[in-house]
Amino acid sequence: MPPLPAHPQRQKHADVFERSYGHLLSYARKLTGDRADAEDLVQEAWCLTDGSPPESVASPFLYLRAVIRNLFVSNLRRRRRQAESALDTDSLEQILPADQPSPEEVVMARLEMERLTGLISAMPPRQATAVRMYHFENRKLKDIAAHLDISVSFAQALIASGLADCAEELDRACPR
Structure with a gap:
């Protein structure tokens, strides 16, 4: 069975992604400080854009950078909310009675x-x-x-x- 013909816009976006993957990864690594997290962020940006940006986007590279930045900020905010809502074990020890009597x-x-x-x-x-x-x-x-x-x-x-x-x-x- 022959491969399905690729949508021209999606193929163009995939080519841009392939050529600029190193730059996008470097940008994401500057944000995250970790290569594995940066790779996850770039992958998530690619999946989120579903392989092609909206037709009104003039630069797919800059669009992907913006998506990566927005994902990073969203993830950072989520982690902060989770950290704030999680109980601190030190304060938990002060609240809960000790296992052993004094x-x-x-x-x-x-x-x-x-x-x-x-x-x-x-x-x-x-x-x-x-x-x-x-x-x-x-x-x-x-x-x-x-x-x-x-x-x-x-x-x-x-x-x-x-x-x-x-x-x-x-x-x-x-x-x-």
């Missing part, structure tokens, strides 16, 4: 745990056992009830009452 938080938690342990120890034995089994051993209410030989609802009431007493005492000792 030393002060560790000390405060230890002191509160010691205080809580003391409060649980001061409870009646069945209540203290129910609270320890539920919150420290992760036991189910039915297991606690069976161990203490009480009903499930009474085990739940013991735990709820014990936690309420602890919360009240902790709030009294250290109001927030």
Whole structure:
């Protein structure tokens, strides 16, 4: 099958592009500072013009230079917008809490745990056992009830009452 005849204007533009590719690449490299980016910019300009400039263009070379410049400016603006909208990881670290608690938080938690342990120890034995089994051993209410030989609802009431007493005492000792 013979090749399709080329449109005269498109062929003229392709010849100009071929002859001036080195100059266009050099111009694009001055803009971008990188050969690979410059090649991409020249290729994008060629594809964008679809191989031929409008008929009113007197100089296809100058037209392609203008397209390259406009593409470069558009890409630069897009990158700036993306950079502005992206979160800075340094500021993100300041906003988000750290994965590890601070030393002060560790000390405060230890002191509160010691205080809580003391409060649980001061409870009646069945209540203290129910609270320890539920919150420290992760036991189910039915297991606690069976161990203490009480009903499930009474085990739940013991735990709820014990936690309420602890919360009240902790709030009294250290109001927030």
